[in-house]
Amino acid sequence: MLYLDIVRSPYAHAKIKNINIEEALATPGVVSVVTGKDLDAHGLASMPTLMSDKQMVLPIDKVKYQAQEVAAVVATSRYAAADGVEAVEVDYEPLPVVVDPFKALEDGATKVRDDKDSNLIWHWETGDKDATDKVFDEADIVVEQSMYIPRIHVVSIETCGCVASFEPIEGKLTLYMTTQAPHAIRTVLALVAGHVGLSEEKIRVIAPDIGGGFGGKVPIYPGYIIAVAVSFLTGKPVKWIEDRSENLQADSFARDYHIKAALSAKKDGTLTAIKIKTVADHGYTDAAANPSKFPAGLFHICTGSYDFKQAHVEVDGVYTNKPPGGIAYRCSFRVTEAVHCLERMTDIMAHELDIDPAELRMKNFIRPEQFPYSSVLGWEYDSGDYEKALRKAMEMIEYDKLREEQKEKRARGELMGIGISSFTEVVGAGPSKDYDILGLKMFDSAEIRVHPTGKVMARFGTKSQGQGHETTYAQIIAEELGIPPEHIQIEEGDTDTAPYGLGTYASRSTPVAGAAGALAARKIHDKAKKIAAHLLEASEEDLEWEQGKFFVKGSPDRSKTIQEIAFAAYTNHPQGRSGHLLRPTQLDLSFRLLHLCRRHRPGHGRSQDPPFRRRGRLRCSHQPDDRRGADPWRSHDGDGARASRRDLL
Amino acid sequence: MSTHSITLKVNGEEHTREVEARLLLVHLIREELELTGTHIGCDTTSCGACTILLNGRPVKSCTMFAVQASGAEIASVEGLATNGNLHPIQEGFTEKHGLQCGYCTPGMMMTTVALLKDNPNPNEEDIRWGVAD
Amino acid sequence: MGMAPALLEEISYDENGNMHGGTLMDYLVPTAMETPAWETGETVTPSPHHPIGAKGVGESATVGAPPAIVNAVVDAMWHLGVRHMEIPMTPSRVWQVLKEKGAALEE
Numbered sequence: 001m002l003y004l005d006i007v008r009s010p011y012a013h014a015k016i017k018n019i020n021i022e023e024a025l026a027t028p029g030v031v032s033v034v035t036g037k038d039l040d041a042h043g044l045a046s047m048p049t050l051m052s053d054k055q056m057v058l059p060i061d062k063v064k065y066q067a068q069e070v071a072a073v074v075a076t077s078r079y080a081a082a083d084g085v086e087a088v089e090v091d092y093e094p095l096p097v098v099v100d101p102f103k104a105l106e107d108g109a110t111k112v113r114d115d116k117d118s119n120l121i122w123h124w125e126t127g128d129k130d131a132t133d134k135v136f137d138e139a140d141i142v143v144e145q146s147m148y149i150p151r152i153h154v155v156s157i158e159t160c161g162c163v164a165s166f167e168p169i170e171g172k173l174t175l176y177m178t179t180q181a182p183h184a185i186r187t188v189l190a191l192v193a194g195h196v197g198l199s200e201e202k203i204r205v206i207a208p209d210i211g212g213g214f215g216g217k218v219p220i221y222p223g224y225i226i227a228v229a230v231s232f233l234t235g236k237p238v239k240w241i242e243d244r245s246e247n248l249q250a251d252s253f254a255r256d257y258h259i260k261a262a263l264s265a266k267k268d269g270t271l272t273a274i275k276i277k278t279v280a281d282h283g284y285t286d287a288a289a290n291p292s293k294f295p296a297g298l299f300h301i302c303t304g305s306y307d308f309k310q311a312h313v314e315v316d317g318v319y320t321n322k323p324p325g326g327i328a329y330r331c332s333f334r335v336t337e338a339v340h341c342l343e344r345m346t347d348i349m350a351h352e353l354d355i356d357p358a359e360l361r362m363k364n365f366i367r368p369e370q371f372p373y374s375s376v377l378g379w380e381y382d383s384g385d386y387e388k389a390l391r392k393a394m395e396m397i398e399y400d401k402l403r404e405e406q407k408e409k410r411a412r413g414e415l416m417g418i419g420i421s422s423f424t425e426v427v428g429a430g431p432s433k434d435y436d437i438l439g440l441k442m443f444d445s446a447e448i449r450v451h452p453t454g455k456v457m458a459r460f461g462t463k464s465q466g467q468g469h470e471t472t473y474a475q476i477i478a479e480e481l482g483i484p485p486e487h488i489q490i491e492e493g494d495t496d497t498a499p500y501g502l503g504t505y506a507s508r509s510t511p512v513a514g515a516a517g518a519l520a521a522r523k524i525h526d527k528a529k530k531i532a533a534h535l536l537e538a539s540e541e542d543l544e545w546e547q548g549k550f551f552v553k554g555s556p557d558r559s560k561t562i563q564e565i566a567f568a569a570y571t572n573h574p575q576g577r578s579g580h581l582l583r584p585t586q587l588d589l590s591f592r593l594l595h596l597c598r599r600h601r602p603g604h605g606r607s608q609d610p611p612f613r614r615r616g617r618l619r620c621s622h623q624p625d626d627r628r629g630a631d632p633w634r635s636h637d638g639d640g641a642r643a644s645r646r647d648l649l
Numbered sequence: 650m651s652t653h654s655i656t657l658k659v660n661g662e663e664h665t666r667e668v669e670a671r672l673l674l675v676h677l678i679r680e681e682l683e684l685t686g687t688h689i690g691c692d693t694t695s696c697g698a699c700t701i702l703l704n705g706r707p708v709k710s711c712t713m714f715a716v717q718a719s720g721a722e723i724a725s726v727e728g729l730a731t732n733g734n735l736h737p738i739q740e741g742f743t744e745k746h747g748l749q750c751g752y753c754t755p756g757m758m759m760t761t762v763a764l765l766k767d768n769p770n771p772n773e774e775d776i777r778w779g780v781a782d
Numbered sequence: 783m784g785m786a787p788a789l790l791e792e793i794s795y796d797e798n799g800n801m802h803g804g805t806l807m808d809y810l811v812p813t814a815m816e817t818p819a820w821e822t823g824e825t826v827t828p829s830p831h832h833p834i835g836a837k838g839v840g841e842s843a844t845v846g847a848p849p850a851i852v853n854a855v856v857d858a859m860w861h862l863g864v865r866h867m868e869i870p871m872t873p874s875r876v877w878q879v880l881k882e883k884g885a886a887l888e889e
Contacts, residue, residue, distance in 0.1 A: 150868075152791045153793055248805065425842070425845050776814075
């Protein structure tokens with residue numbers, strides 16, 4: 001195992017005049033030092049962000065934020081790597097720094113990015129401005145407020161890190177990694193490093209139990225790419241584990257929204273329109289994790305739970321000399337910022353009008369009979385009973401009593417406050433028509449296999465970080481199939497075994513992958529019914545289902561349990577019902593001789609010249625070989641079913 | 650870098666190692682002794698994921714040198730279960746779902762073991778102090 | 783979890799781009815001492831578009847809680863002329879506001 005440690009910039013903006021690695025290379029245990037120029041020779045010095053912006057893996061000439069990766073030291077131990085980091089000498093020429101996004105937008109401001117015309121990344125707006133202004137002109141009351149939602153950090157208790165292990169003989173990379181989205185990572189890696197020979201079928205990402213994520217373990221950080229590159233070049237496993245300071249200073253941040261909002265209403269408290277202007281500080285690159293058509297994420301959910309007639313939102317994305325920000329952190333895609341803004345404005349309006357904040361909310365909620373409801377900014381709301389939920393909360397806290405207590409305390413000069421917020425969050429990331437990551441539509445998948453003894457293996461494209469998917473998914477499948485949850489094994493996180501999915505974040509696992517699990521289980525249920533009909537010599541129409549078994553209508557003792565049906569699926573399935581099964585009628589004998597073609601590794605195994613064109617071996621097999629039909633070795637997989645969220649759409 | 654010979658008992662088993670003076674106790678436990686149940690969360694004694702018992706007292710092994718533990722008796726999470734039976738604290742954490750991702754759970758359990766040793770009947774505030782300390 | 787951004791967490795920078803708080807000694811994450819006890823309740827409105835009616839609620843606490851906490855603090859001080867508080871509402875920030883409004887107990 002080799003260990004990777006990273007040299008980081010003390011400056012927020014500087015030119016790199018020289019990097020002297022001599023002393024570092026002479027440090028005991030140090031194997032090599034990697035710089036941006038080394039990576040550039042392989043086309044790996046930069047990578048695309050999830051918003052198709054450009055992020056440096058290692059810089060070639062300039063650093064853009066404090067703690068940015070400058071060089072990487074590879075050594076035989078973590079301590080030796082740290083010694084090597086100390087010994088790397090970097091000669092910087094500090095450059096002017098722009099930290100404030102408003103200053104970054106001024107004429108003549110220091111330009112953060114040499115490859116861009118200005119610090120404005122994008123301007124995005126939605127809603128009808130003129131119609132909104134008209135509503136404001138006619139309003140009885142308008143309140144305005146500026147607010148800042150500061151940068152915060154995910155602080156998952158386990159920092160980021162990986163072991164990248166490139167196996168030169170097979171030409172396969174296995175990446176053990178603390179990620180929330182293993183499949184997406186595999187695809188992005190293939191896109192970033194495909195040109196050097198990392199083809200997607202040769203990449204296996206394994207996310208074992210991981211110590212929290214909260215959105216911060218969706219992106220790919222430079223350390224991952226460097227670890228992969230070093231393993232690829234050396235053929236040895238490489239471990240990179242960042243420490244907490246690196247995690248806090250260099251990994252993606254969230255929020256950093258400077259908001260100016262105005263809310264209009266009638267005298268009676270009816271909210272009529274909202275206007276929001278926001279400056280979004282994205283740091284030196286736009287590395288937000290947003291659907292590509294929504295650069296400000298789902299910020300336009302800012303009309304929340306209320307029935308607004310008009311709204312208008314503008315957001316300017318800005319570059320500054322800070323680490324990349326804008327990840328979805330403990331909320332989906334800027335919903336938190338939108339909710340904070342709206343709920344503050346609503347409360348200010350209530351106080352200005354001297355209406356109880358709960359009452360004002362109640363008055364403006366979308367009513368149950370209005371669903372499905374189309375918001376003025378284009379969201380389709382499925383269902384809800386917001387008033388019922390707020391009334392329940394008020395009963396639980398004994399709201400009226402608290403208001404009395406507040407009055408008494410205020411009379412005594414004591415300060416007491418009562419706060420309410422209500423929010424509507426777009427969760428679940430789908431639907432695929434609006435949601436994607438780098439163009440990958442946001443669906444998720446489930447694959448369920450029922451074993452002959454009626455036990456289940458179910459695999460999903462998501463990745464739990466402690467949410468308890470093992471319990472939730474097993475319960476969903478148990479409910480559909482009548483198989484006890486303790487006999488349902490749930491697996492996630494290994495891209496070689498789990499079906500493709502976009503991962504776990506945005507409150508999406510149960511609504512999306514859980515739905516796929518339910519749909520797949522229903523396919524199995526339908527198949528089980530056919531087998532039960534065969535076993536019971538009854539027609540399917542005559543069968544009824546109760547938890548765990550089919551029985552013939554009117555004859556409850558003529559029944560088959562799901563476990564009996566599972567066994568029959570492997571031993572006694574009906575003719576013509578085999579579906580995905582191939583039952584060979586005779587043995588085909590094949591004999592193959594592959595010659596050994598071991599070759600030395602030229603050029604570290606580039607794609608056009610892989611280290612071993614084929615894994616040579618002598619094989620003699622008796623196998624049913626039907627190249628035109630289904631793969632015979634997959635025959636028993638036929639008793640499973642796959643479904644994806646796409647089936648819903 | 651100077652090295653030192655240290656001997657310490659971990660979960661009842663004696664180990665002697667030649668270590669660099671700067672080697673952190675947590676790295677000795679995880680990497681030399683391969684007891685990876687003890688985790689590292691912060692490097693600054695803030696989070697407690699790396700908590701072990703040193704002579705019965707809970708300490709954060711990420712900010713202590715291995716050489717400082719020479720001659721000591723250490724208990725890590727791997728030592729809680731005996732003869733294949735879970736420790737009552739482990740059973741309690743399991744029964745009450747006392748974990749989410751589980752990363753800090755070993756530290757939480759070691760802290761709880763120490764807390765209950767000092768105070769077998771803690772109230773809620775004692776427990777909050779105990780695990781937050 | 784929503785209390786942390788409302789009361790404790792912030793990553794800030796000086797004008798040279800130096801980050802304040804690059805360790806957990808400076809960046810405050812709530813411990814068992816700061817975390818309140820809470821009661822939860824629920825009402826059920828299944829999603830009509832979904833095979834099991836599920837909706838995601840994993841992030842509810844962090845999305846809804848911060849403005850509720852700010853609303854409570856502002857509600858306590860509205861009569862003093864306070865209409866907004868920026869987050870995180872650290873003790874010193876709240877005290878500063880009270881002092882400006884002449885309501886701080888002592889300096």
